[in-house]
Amino acid sequence: MNGQTAPRWQAHCEALYRQHATRLIRLGRLVLGDQQEAQEVAHEVFLKLIRTYDGPVVPIDWAAWLTRVTINACRDRRRAGWWAWSRRHRAPEMLELVDRGATPEQAAAGAESGARIAAAFQRLSPRQREVFALRYIEGMSTHEVAGTLDLSEGSVKRHLFRAVKYLRGALAEAGSEGGYR
Amino acid sequence: MKRCLSERTLWLVHEGAAPEQDTAHLEGCLDCTARYRHLDDDLDEITRALRDHPSPIGRAQRRGRRRWITAAAIVAGFGLLAGGEAILWRESKALVDPRPETTAEALSLLEEVTLLLSSSGVTAASVLVSDPSTVIAEMTSQESYEDDPIAGGGGRL
Numbered sequence: 418m419n420g421q422t423a424p425r426w427q428a429h430c431e432a433l434y435r436q437h438a439t440r441l442i443r444l445g446r447l448v449l450g451d452q453q454e455a456q457e458v459a460h461e462v463f464l465k466l467i468r469t470y471d472g473p474v475v476p477i478d479w480a481a482w483l484t485r486v487t488i489n490a491c492r493d494r495r496r497a498g499w500w501a502w503s504r505r506h507r508a509p510e511m512l513e514l515v516d517r518g519a520t521p522e523q524a525a526a527g528a529e530s531g532a533r534i535a536a537a538f539q540r541l542s543p544r545q546r547e548v549f550a551l552r553y554i555e556g557m558s559t560h561e562v563a564g565t566l567d568l569s570e571g572s573v574k575r576h577l578f579r580a581v582k583y584l585r586g587a588l589a590e591a592g593s594e595g596g597y598r
Numbered sequence: 599m600k601r602c603l604s605e606r607t608l609w610l611v612h613e614g615a616a617p618e619q620d621t622a623h624l625e626g627c628l629d630c631t632a633r634y635r636h637l638d639d640d641l642d643e644i645t646r647a648l649r650d651h652p653s654p655i656g657r658a659q660r661r662g663r664r665r666w667i668t669a670a671a672i673v674a675g676f677g678l679l680a681g682g683e684a685i686l687w688r689e690s691k692a693l694v695d696p697r698p699e700t701t702a703e704a705l706s707l708l709e710e711v712t713l714l715l716s717s718s719g720v721t722a723a724s725v726l727v728s729d730p731s732t733v734i735a736e737m738t739s740q741e742s743y744e745d746d747p748i749a750g751g752g753g754r755l
Contacts, residue, residue, distance in 0.1 A: 531651035
């Protein structure tokens with residue numbers, strides 16, 4: 418990188434970080450189920466960005482690139498043996514979330530419901546989590562999700578519908594048990 | 599009238615991926631319209647919960663990490679305590695129960711000193727001023743005392 422392109426590239430990276438970091442951390446948190454891991458993944462992604470595009474600013478769809486790299490980084494983490502091990506060992510602790518201390522009634526019901534939905538989301542398959550997060554949290558179209566995840570649109574719809582069905586079931590359960598909604 | 603829409607078709611309508619006739623049915627069926635609104639509300643609720651709610655596993659993991667750290671600290675504490683105790687025990691044992699080599703050396707020295715002091719040709723003073731090895735050599739050699747004319751006189755001072 419020459420002397421003129423370096424500051425421009427640095428400014429571009431900073432702008433991308435400001436624009437997308439929060440979104441990528443949220444996406445990582447949903448896919449991995451862990452805020453800290455998600456932050457690490459986001460940092461990895463931006464490091465990769467800096468290392469990979471060591472040249473003049475390229476006019477590509479950075480949002481899509483960052484999303485795809487984040488999803489791949491999350492998959493790499495999930496594949497790591499230690500991650501699967503730690504996840505298996507900490508999974509039962511999720512149940513503890515259901516029983517929490519008393520707070521004002523409405524807030525407690527809402528928090529309870531949110532916790533149940535978040536816990537239910539983590540029980541989805543990794544693919545269903547990815548598809549749901551990209552479609553409903555990131556607001557991508559089915560076509561874009563399919564492109565990002567290298568899936569057919571039919572497959573995306575199938576995963577998405579299953580995820581929606583499961584999460585709606587969890588929401589209904591939370592509503593009936595907590596008298597919420 | 600067409601049968602009410604299935605859950606999947608209703609969801610496809612929501613996604614904008616359903617055929618025209620299903621969308622038309624939805625407009626004319628109160629039941630399906632109510633179910634559609636319910637689906638829309640549920641998706642809003644789920645999306646909001648997932649956006650806003652902190653990760654359950656993240657919290658559980660932090661709690662799990664804290665437990666691991668506590669357990670590791672307890673184990674390390676016990677290890678240090680046991681190690682320290684073992685060192686102290688070994689030192690105290692060494693003080694109470696002297697090593698056999700030391701005893702043997704001490705006994706041998708005492709024996710030599712006794713032999714030296716009890717011998718007729720050497721006085722305590724001579725032992726003190728002379729080189730011990732020389733004295734011992736002299737004492738153990740019987741001829742050297744007999745041949746020495748001064749030995750019978752009680753010392754070499």
